[in-house]
Amino acid sequence: MSVSIKEVAAAAGVSVGTVSNVLNRPDKVSEATAQRVTAAIESLGFVRNDAARQLRAGRSRSIGLVVLDAANPFFAEVARGVEDRAAEAGMVVLLGNTDEASAREDAYLELFREQRVNGVLITPTGDDTAKLERLRAAGIPVVLVDREAPDSGLASVAVDDVEGGHLAVAHLLANGRRRVAFVGGSPSIRQVSDRLAGARRAVDEVEGAVLQTMEVATLTVLQGRAAGERIVAMPAEKRPDAVFAANDLLAVGLLQAFALMSDIRVPEDIALVGYDDIDFASATVVPLSSVRQPASAIGRSAVDLLLREIDGAAEERTVRFRPELVVRASSAVHMTTASAGPVEA
Structure with missing residues (x-):
């Protein structure tokens, strides 16, 4: 049976609001109180309900990354760049591998929409960007990775x-x-x-x-x-x-x-x-x-563009690397x- 935040508050002798502050705004709580709450959390085995928190906030700390072939070392290195930069921004990455199949791509995009991800980075399987534009219109920013689509208005990071x-x-x-x-x-x-x-x-x-x-x-x-x-x-x-x-x-x-x-x-x-x-x-x-x-640089640059999109940057941007x-x-x-x-x- 899961432990509730009320039980943590009772065990620590504090209010529910104080427990919430320890979890989400620790700077508002004294060190002694935070230690008491943390000890109660560990003792009771409390696990925060991020799904519920995301529903209340309307967004999550996660971003989706969809690649053509996760087994390809190039895409693995792109993913590493994405993960490193996302971690610096306090985000986590959900990875989807399409194996170049549009049906799998559609399934991942729907899953990420349901998960209310902060944004999506994607190497698409084809040239049809309509579904990505619909995702963007629904409030989920999209950045193309290792691809460009000049007529779509989508931000992108690619090599020529x-x-x-x-x-x-x-x-x-x-x-x-x-x-x-x-x-x-x-x-x-x-x-x-x-x-x-x-x-x-x-x-x-x-x-x-x-x-x-x-x-x-x-x-x-x-x-x-x-x-x-x-x-x-x-x-x-x-x-x-x-x-x-x-x-x-x-x-x-x-x-x-x-x-x-x-x-x-x-x-x-x-x-x-x-x-x-x-x-x-x-x-x-x-x-x-x-x-x-430059696989890792492509991944990091894609996250930078996505962060600008999330912050409501008005102008679309393209980052293009020259090959060597x-x-x-x-x-x-x-x-x-x-x-x-x-x-x-």
């Missing part, structure tokens, strides 16, 4: 993925590669379509260069390995001499297929570049070149970093 795709493929072409394959997921995922657009732009700038696209079901290591098996099965004269993967998990799977299932050498036969620059990228059997995103190409052995040039920084608009 078109530029990132261009950096990756321009690097491959500059090193003499001409048959480039792009391995990515559904074009309905904006990050995938933007990275592909950048890759196409780079290919269009070099005479004789061609781009082949290979769509996979999900952006995972297993799907990368499956794509690698398809490349291994091609006649040698038709294989790409370079591959740009839409993220590092796909690139790791491709590398596994080349190393374990064939005599294809990376980078001698096929140069390889991934995206995100997860921690594991530098530790693969052939260290992986990758386009770096980190070159390692998988694309066969000297290690270097083509860097850029954040730009706020």
Whole structure:
């Protein structure tokens, strides 16, 4: 049976209002009284009813975070940045993983609405932002993470993925590669379509260069390995001499297929570049070149924008980071970093 606040007050010999002050406004209570109340709480095993408090206040200390794939180290690092910054603001984070499924996304958004979260950070599964605009209209601020939606009016934090795709493929072409394959997921995922657009732009700038696209079901290591098996099965004269993967998990799977299932050498036969620059990228059997995103900074910046929204900031804002190409052995040039920084608009 749960212990009530009245029982705590009786045990401590104080009023219910004093117990409430100890829980919510401790600066209004003397140290001796606070110690008596705290001792009674611990002795009785009292647990505060945050749900009831949230209903009275109309809001909670929580914010919702919805990502495409919580198992992806990039999103794990984004979540860590979100959690660290939220903790500094006295908030907690509720995490939802959609696995790129819009139905799961809808379920999390409804749950967060019912929980009366202070706001929602989300990497959407598609381009339909109407449900997010409805959430915002209902009084729950929304910030897009690793995505932009210029026509929606939603605040956002993102990396210029078109530029990132261009950096990756321009690097491959500059090193003499001409048959480039792009391995990515559904074009309905904006990050995938933007990275592909950048890759196409780079290919269009070099005479004789061609781009082949290979769509996979999900952006995972297993799907990368499956794509690698398809490349291994091609006649040698038709294989790409370079591959740009839409993220590092796909690139790791491709590398596994080349190393374990064939005599294809990376980078001698096929140069390889991934995206995100997860921690594991530098530790693969052939260290992986990758386009770096500042994942933790993206998460922290998203919380900063959300706090402004919660405080009623009048103007919408976008924070856009420029990507960095980190070159390692998988694309066969000297290690270097083509860097850029954040730009706020």
